[in-house]
Amino acid sequence: DQQVKQNSPSLSVQEGRISILNCDYTNSMFDYFLWYKKYPAEGPTFLISISSIKDKNEDGRFTVFLNKSAKHLSLHIVPSQPGDSAVYFCAARITGANSKLTFGKGITLSVRP
């Protein structure tokens, strides 16, 4: 049972445009959400996170939006750069549950120059 879903396997955008990566979850107990960026043959690197008490968190070009009622979050990257091309994983956890993360399958983002 996939508790964190990233239904689009890939996304291609033009450099300078906005990239919107979506993520849905089913477990209403999740209260903390994270986005990781991963290059091939490397471990994931933390990008941005959001607590369930917020609906938006912004860090430079990256903004994460959370819609708790819809159990949906999205990562916005603007403007997109070729160096942003990577696999992006959405992850969720229940605070206190030994920090165990549940990951989605990832979205491959390609930013065209």
Add this chain to the structure above:
Amino acid sequence: GAVVSQHPSRVICKSGTSVKIECRSLDFQATTMFWYRQFPKKSLMLMATSNEGSKATYEQGVEKDKFLINHASLTLSTLTVTSAHPEDSSFYICSARDGRVWDEQYFGPGTRLTVT
């Protein structure tokens, strides 16, 4: 930021042999370490959670006798794949939790295991 290393980065072994992968937190003490496995074009699957000085907690479907985890110190955890088979070939990633830093996990660079 916090650094987690893995060794080796890539290993090829023959069927039936055992392989040990090390995960080290270089600049913080990791009370908890996690071991993940990633299949091609799939999500990271949590295999087990290890707390320093105690037995690892394995996820459902992960054979604890096949994937031996030792977390003997606050900076080192090891995963040993015993009697490896070709289907064990995968990308193994560890992460370490620094409890001082708002409960964040830091990931290692991963180990590519190929069993021939």
